[in-house]
Amino acid sequence: MGGSCAQKPRTRRGQVLLPFLLPLFYPALCEPIRYSIPEELPRGSVVGNLAKDLGLSVLDVAARKLRVSAEKLHFSVDADSGDLLVKDRIDREQICKTRRRCELQLEAVVENPLNIFHIVVMIEDINDHAPQFDKKEIHLEIIESVSVGARISLDPATDPDINLNSIKDYQISPNPYFSLMVRVNSDGGKFPELSLEKPLDREEQSSHRLILTALDGGDPPRSATTQIEIFIKDTNDNSPVFSKDEYRISVSESLPPGSLVLQVTATDKDEGINAEINYYFRSTAQSTRHMFSLDEKTGMITNNQSLDYEDVERYTMEVEAKDGGGLSTQCKVVIEILDENDNSPEIIITSLSDEILEDSPPGMVIALFKTRDRDFGGNGEVKCDIERDLPFKIYSSSNNYYKLVTDRTLDREQDPEYNVTITATDKGKPPLSSRTVITLHITDVNDNPPVFNQASYMVHVAENNPPGASIAQVSASDPDLGPNGQVSYSIVASDLEPRALSSYVSVSALSGVVFAQRAFDHEQLRSFLLTLQARDQGSPALSTNVSLRVLVGDRNDNAPRVLYPALGPDGSALFDMVPRAAEPGYLITKVVAVDADSGHNAWLSYHVLQASDPGLFSLGLRTGEVRTARALGDKDAARQRLLVTVKDGGVPPLSATATLLLVFADSLQEALPDLTDHSVPSDPQAELQFYLVVALAFISVLFLLAVTLAIALRLRHSSSRASWGCLQSGLCSKSRPGVSLDYTQGTLPYSYNLCVAQTGKAELNFLKCSAPLHSTQDVVCSSSPGALVHVGDELTSHPETLTLQAPPNTDWRFSQAQRPGTSGSQNGDETGTWPNNQFDTEMLQAMILASASEAADGSSTLGGGAGTMGLSARYGPQFTLQHVPDYRQNVYIPGSNATLTNAAGKRDGKTPAGGNGNKKKSGKKEKK
DSSP, X not given: OOOOOOOOOOOHHHHHHSSSHHHHHHHHHSOOEXXXXXXSOOTTOEEXXXXXXXXXXXXHHHHTTOEEEOSSOOEEEOTTTOEEEEOSOOOHHHHHXXXXXXXXXXXXXXXXXXXXXXXXXXXXXXXXXXXXXXXXXXXXEEETTOOTTOEEEOOOOBOSOOGGGSEEEEEEOOOSSEEEEEEEOTTSOEEEEEEEOSOOOTTTOSEEEEEEEEXXXXXXXXXXXXXXXXXXXXXXXXXXXXXXXXXXXXXXXXXXXXOEEEEOOEEOSOOGGGGOOEEEEESOOHHHHHHEEEOTTTOEEEESSOOOTTTOSEEEEEEEEEOTTSOEEEEEEEEEEEOOSOOOOEEEEEEEOOEEETTOOTTOEEXXXXXXXXXXXXXXXXXXXXXXXXXXXXXXXXXXEEEEEEOSOOOTTTOSEEEEEEEEEEOOSSOOEEEEEXXXXXXXXXXXXXXXXXXXXXXXXXXXXXXXXXXXXXXXXOOSOGGGGOEEEEEEEESSOHHHHHHHEEEOTTTOEEEESSOOOTTTOOEEEEEEEEEEOSSSOOEEEEEEEEEEEOOSOOOOEEEESOBOTTSOBEEEEEOTTOXXXXXXXXXXXXXXXXXXGGBOEXXXXXXXXXXXXXXXXXXXXXXXSSOOOTTSOSEEEEEEEEEOSSSSOOEEEEEEEEEEOSSHHHHSGGGSSOOOOOOSOHHHHHHHHHHHXXXXXXXXXXXXXXXXXXXHHHTTSGGGSOOTTSBOOOOOTTOOOOOTTSSOOOOOOOOBOOOOSSSOOOEEEEOOSSOSSOOEEEEOTTOOBOOSHHHHTOGGGOOOOOOOBGGGOOOTTTXXXXXXXXXXXXXXXXXXXXXXXXXXXXXHHHGGGHHHHSXXXXXXXXXXXXXXXXXOGGGOTTTSOOOTTTOBOOOOOOOOOOOTTOSOSOOOTTOOOOEEEOSSOOOO
């Protein structure tokens, strides 16, 4: 065992501060650790305590991962004791072949910090091989004239062992003719020779059999035998003689196979057959005989294979020249191989960390490798480098060892792996190089939050969507890997109430698909905002938020609702009185409807579905205004019925109908007979007209009696109730029990439940009642001259209550400039054009609602005083601004932006004869 060079363990601070500089100088200061062992040691045999020789404790063996490295690993390190153990069979003859000195080069590698120590194990020879002859029998021919003392060379035995274990002596079986002589050459090799002790006599004995024994110097010695058969020939007294006792030549290893290497020559002074010389190999290893061939006749030596200096530096062989008489002589041939730069450098990776965290600091050791070039001298000096622009560097360690370290920070998302090409180049001429590619995988660290593919999302969802349907999908990407790149989605905020959020929407945590949990209603919820979060599964987790605005689009799911005209409390249709002298274009009434939808779905149009006399009236397509188309003729019926349908602009359109009962009369008394169900046919026959007039007069009298009786009974019945005592403001309501309203599903949340009692100065207070639009909960009552009259059986029971009514006030009439139109004094647009802007829409709505506010105003000249029939009486008091819904957000009513004035003197200037706009209630109940 030789000396050792060990490095004491360093602290972790030392590992950080001096990971590179100390290994550069340390091996130059230390000699390798040397061990000497005999060959063929059993596996597990202890070569030496490597840990102790390196100055390591037993605990450091496992902690610093002590191990040995070699091209063919014959040894290993015991992790418990630190002993260097034999791992594989060690055959000196196989490893070192014919070399006298057999050494194995090892490297001991430790980590934390990483370092290398050189170890030399010398393999000592043991006597594990017996001598061996090339032939089991040796045949010799000797001329009988050979003189006493002549020597005959024999083929020696070979023994791969060296030194004392090689061949030590030869022995021959006892015989009277021959003795054995051992010749030692300059290399120390021993060759047996037979010495003739007494003259031969072929006639006495033609052949001799001897046993040759070869002994080595082992303990115990080993031996080998061969039989020698000597044939006696006739006289040949001259042996061949070589020109040189030793031939020495140098050839390049690049010599091609089949080339002439050397030619040996020998001469013989004999003549004839005794002078014919043949050449043979003697005492030559089998490997040499395979490499070279010898021409028996010419003595030319040629190479059979390519020469390799790195494999064998020198070949030694014995050449025998034998003449025809059996005499022979030998010479030694030495062939030296000259080195050429025919071997590229080799790169051997001894340690590699192929997975690197992307947040690793610069200077971290990634790989440890060494180079080897089998060439000699400058041909075997190697330099290594790698490509530029890589975040790595190479540092030379010692004895052809290199370290690959990080040079700057890494980013897996930019470069997930690197293929580092290490190039080793020798200094030969021309230089040779080799390359090795190391694939380094960058391990992911959660350093990237998820990123949505949009800065914000907006999605349109039509209302009445099926619950559970997907309405949107958000997507976020995370360039990290594994859990660091697995994104989950959730809703973290909303402008909806937190408790109601889960009943509206949900999001799939895996796919980011947003689902509607309920059917949306555009009339209740126009839009809402969600804040969604994408969160990865890293530790710690990273997240990103994004906003998603959901716009609920409108569908045509609400039919128009007719606000005016309304039905009476008992479901019967009300009627309007029209002066008989009404001229063409006279505004009779107006159909008012609303639609809860938006846009085109709320664009209403009015159409006459059925009319008693289609040519007598005109209906505004967009305004719903009912006007006279011509003057009333003598043959026209006093009672007219219009069935109006209101359609929206949806696809398909939805519609509602309204029934208008129009009575042409100048007073209430004149209008009452026309409320009967009997129609007066226009017959030219005078006799038939007479009977009809008589019948009409009789029926009118009966009707007046019935109306009077009904009013008297109602006044008497109502005198005991507090409902006739109106409130201080003149308002009272009459409730109908058992009716409950629910406006949560999009119905109009308004009730027109206003009861107004107005008292005239000299007229009888008639009771005017109008049913609310959407319920029968309240009754609207008003007592004013010319007000709405409930026609029924109760009226006829109190005829004394009926008195003549004063002529209607003409102040309620519109002038041509004040009638609804597109703008100013222009008439309304009947073509259905869409309003130009929101201002026009609001002004149109204000015009429609202006007349409804008269009932609450009390000071307007449009039907505000006693005995007048303004728009408030025409449209009913339920159309005050505080009761009519604001549909500016979702309804468009084409018309005019002109406003009404209170100037009573600026009417159209025409006073109709007994014109009366009183609204009546038909005795026959009309259904919509």
